[in-house]
Amino acid sequence: MSEHHGPAKGIKRWIFATNHKDIGTLYLWFSFAMFIIGGAFAMIIRAELFQPGLQMISPEFFNQMTTMHGLVMVFGAIMPSFVGLANWLIPMMIGAPDMALPRMNNLSFWLLPFAFTVLLSSLFMEGGAPNFGWTFYAPLSTTYAPPSVTFFIFGVHLMGASSIMGSINIIATVMNMRAPGMTYMKMPLFVWTWLITAFLLVAVMPVLAGAVTMMLMDIHFGTSFFNAAGGGDPVLFQHVFWFFGHPEVYIIILPAFGVVSQIIPAFSRKPLFGYDSMVYATASIAFLSFIVWAHHMYTVGMPIAGELFFMYATMLIAVPTGVKVFNWITTMFKGSITFETPMLFSIGFVFLFTIGGFTGLMLAIAPADVQYHDSYFVVAHFHYVMVAGAVFSMSAAIYYWLPKWCGRMYDETMGKVHFWIAFIGFNIAFFPQHFVGLAGMPRRIPDYALQFTDFNMMSSIGAFIYGAAQILFLFNVIRTIVAGKKVDDPQVWEGAQGLEWTIPTPAPYHTFTTPPQVK
Amino acid sequence: MADSAQHRNSIRSTVSRLLLVVACMFAFVFVVMVPLYNVLCDALGINGKTGGRYEAVSAEVDTSRTIKIQFVARNNDDMPWQFGPTDKVIRVHPGELGSTTFFAKNPALQDMVAQAIPSIVPARAAAYFNKTECFCFNQQPLKAGEEADLPLQFIVDQALPEDIQTITLSYTLFDVTDRVASAN
Numbered sequence: 001m002s003e004h005h006g007p008a009k010g011i012k013r014w015i016f017a018t019n020h021k022d023i024g025t026l027y028l029w030f031s032f033a034m035f036i037i038g039g040a041f042a043m044i045i046r047a048e049l050f051q052p053g054l055q056m057i058s059p060e061f062f063n064q065m066t067t068m069h070g071l072v073m074v075f076g077a078i079m080p081s082f083v084g085l086a087n088w089l090i091p092m093m094i095g096a097p098d099m100a101l102p103r104m105n106n107l108s109f110w111l112l113p114f115a116f117t118v119l120l121s122s123l124f125m126e127g128g129a130p131n132f133g134w135t136f137y138a139p140l141s142t143t144y145a146p147p148s149v150t151f152f153i154f155g156v157h158l159m160g161a162s163s164i165m166g167s168i169n170i171i172a173t174v175m176n177m178r179a180p181g182m183t184y185m186k187m188p189l190f191v192w193t194w195l196i197t198a199f200l201l202v203a204v205m206p207v208l209a210g211a212v213t214m215m216l217m218d219i220h221f222g223t224s225f226f227n228a229a230g231g232g233d234p235v236l237f238q239h240v241f242w243f244f245g246h247p248e249v250y251i252i253i254l255p256a257f258g259v260v261s262q263i264i265p266a267f268s269r270k271p272l273f274g275y276d277s278m279v280y281a282t283a284s285i286a287f288l289s290f291i292v293w294a295h296h297m298y299t300v301g302m303p304i305a306g307e308l309f310f311m312y313a314t315m316l317i318a319v320p321t322g323v324k325v326f327n328w329i330t331t332m333f334k335g336s337i338t339f340e341t342p343m344l345f346s347i348g349f350v351f352l353f354t355i356g357g358f359t360g361l362m363l364a365i366a367p368a369d370v371q372y373h374d375s376y377f378v379v380a381h382f383h384y385v386m387v388a389g390a391v392f393s394m395s396a397a398i399y400y401w402l403p404k405w406c407g408r409m410y411d412e413t414m415g416k417v418h419f420w421i422a423f424i425g426f427n428i429a430f431f432p433q434h435f436v437g438l439a440g441m442p443r444r445i446p447d448y449a450l451q452f453t454d455f456n457m458m459s460s461i462g463a464f465i466y467g468a469a470q471i472l473f474l475f476n477v478i479r480t481i482v483a484g485k486k487v488d489d490p491q492v493w494e495g496a497q498g499l500e501w502t503i504p505t506p507a508p509y510h511t512f513t514t515p516p517q518v519k
Numbered sequence: 520m521a522d523s524a525q526h527r528n529s530i531r532s533t534v535s536r537l538l539l540v541v542a543c544m545f546a547f548v549f550v551v552m553v554p555l556y557n558v559l560c561d562a563l564g565i566n567g568k569t570g571g572r573y574e575a576v577s578a579e580v581d582t583s584r585t586i587k588i589q590f591v592a593r594n595n596d597d598m599p600w601q602f603g604p605t606d607k608v609i610r611v612h613p614g615e616l617g618s619t620t621f622f623a624k625n626p627a628l629q630d631m632v633a634q635a636i637p638s639i640v641p642a643r644a645a646a647y648f649n650k651t652e653c654f655c656f657n658q659q660p661l662k663a664g665e666e667a668d669l670p671l672q673f674i675v676d677q678a679l680p681e682d683i684q685t686i687t688l689s690y691t692l693f694d695v696t697d698r699v700a701s702a703n
Binding site: 100164168172175176203204205206207210214222228229230236240243303 | 540552643701
């Protein structure tokens with residue numbers, strides 16, 4: 001067909017990319033680079049915490065590391081990686097030739113390298129990088145912030161604009177470009193979770209932009225949004241931030257739910273159990289995420305009625321989440337399961353995410369949270385949902401779809417080794433943090449009391465193991481692309497379902513230029 | 520299908536509606552969240568914020584109850600002023616006008632302007648603690664080395680819940696010299 005043309009040659013292919021597959025690839029490589037950088041920051045943190053006392057870095061630099069680790073991982077690694085996945089997969093899953101707005105797609109990706117150059121360059125500035133934690137509570141991030149905070153604000157604005165454009169594109173694609181017969185309730189669950197995630201992003205990224213804009217005005221233009229001396233209130237910052245921040249954690253985890261909902265049925269050789277309830281559960285979680293934000297702030301001095309409301313609303317989230325976990329397990333029940341690497345990561349996800357969910361329930365209990373608040377228990381909790389949740393599902397997704405993307409199979413043994421090293425390393429790193437947290441070790445402090453030494457050493461060793469596993473992952477991915485065993489079966493996995501498995505392998509540059517008919 | 524005008528229009532309308540949502544949510548932060556937070560704090564007395572000047576109404580003094588009022592003063596950050604209550608504790612009946620002063624001295628070598636920010640514990644009592652006169656209503660300028668007694672007059676409302684016997688009123692003194700200078 002004459003209108004089929006290949007990609008442009010050389011660097012121009014990437015700079016002017018409008019093809020959803022190229023942009024997906026850019027997002028994925030960018031997020032992997034950020035994952036390595038954010039991981040390096042984590043290694044510095046764990047090296048310092050290997051022993052009590054100050055060994056390697058100054059407390060000031062330690063604070064910069066915790067801040068940058070959080071920001072880079074959340075905004076640079078996890079979020080763009082799922083946007084990359086969405087770019088690659090959503091058009092292929094709904095039978096569309098491309099995203100609805102290919103040029104905006106290009107812009108939304110290319111804002112990110114600039115945003116993170118701005119953010120990371122602050123490490124080399126006088127006064128150092130942002131050091132107020134990834135939650136950047138005022139007045140730490142206003143009155144007491146290093147001068148580089150303005151660069152941080154600009155970086156957040158850029159990445160927020162990028163996320164908003166990316167999610168508008170996804171919504172426009174899903175709502176307008178589905179193949180004939182692809183009704184909403186026939187869409188793969190990954191598309192559903194991303195559609196809902198994109199709505200969350202459109203609703204809350206402007207709130208984040210508002211929060212940093214208020215910071216900017218307080219710092220440079222003499223306003224007093226968060227300054228008590230001028231009639232403002234630092235607690236207001238926490239409300240605005242968490243009104244964004246709580247939906248944000250579901251923005252991170254919902255696409256992960258979508259990924260495992262694709263993979264578990266494929267390797268159980270059974271259709272997903274309870275598709276409809278999965279969709280409704282996702283929508284309920286998204287709705288509830290807007291009315292639970294103050295459970296991050298139980299200790300600021302809320303009225304008892306407020307604490308009770310946020311406590312019960314938070315616990316309510318366990319219901320739709322429980323529906324999801326139930327459905328995944330029931331999908332596996334009596335299936336003829338095989339344990340290829342994507343399935344291992346997905347089962348690891350279900351198991352460890354559920355642990356993270358349970359500790360989340362513990363943290364939701366307002367009176368008990370007073371003890372857990374700002375301790376390592378919180379750190380353990382959110383790493384169980386962020387790393388074992390989002391990052392494990394991302395690893396599963398890469399192993400699952402990489403053969404379709406590049407027409408080459410990854411090394412199964414190396415993949416399984418990656419999984420087991422990551423799984424064991426992760427648990428050695430983060431399980432002990434529950435104990436030190438309950439015993440009273442505060443987060444974001446470079447030094448600690450002597451009795452926490454053993455568990456912190458374990459934690460650091462586990463973190464190094466987990467970090468090393470990612471190098472193996474990188475090697476496996478590159479080896480697959482360069483020299484993996486060729487696959488040309490469109491199906492790739494015998495149990496895989498969905499339109500993306502009907503096109504040739506490797507996926508051609510242009511797919512579904514004529515829409516498929518979905519029965 | 521992909522190039523039809525109808526298809527383009529439907530994408531365009533989806534995008535414009537989403538852009539509207541983005542604009543509304545950005546405005547929502549400034550137009551709704553910030554004022555709503557302040558209104559809620561005022562109305563519910565959360566955060567221990569006290570209201571503005573109170574016009575005294577003639578009301579009976581409830582001599583059956585005595586409320587202990589404790590005064591606390593602290594300086595924000597590196598504010599150099601000497602600042603403290605003249606009376607650490609006074610006892611009043613609900614409905615009775617209480618009166619005290621705070622002492623302030625500017626030991627610095629330059630003229631400064633301060634702003635005191637009140638806060639009440641328990642926060643529930645904030646709605647019942649009415650100030651008819653308070654130095655916190657205005658910024659307080661003191662010349663270098665100058666000192667002053669700052670007046671405070673208040674009435675505890677008769678409707679104060681029975682279980683509250685002690686109210687602690689805390690003032691934090693902020694240095695707003697630069698803020699005032701840059702505003703002028």
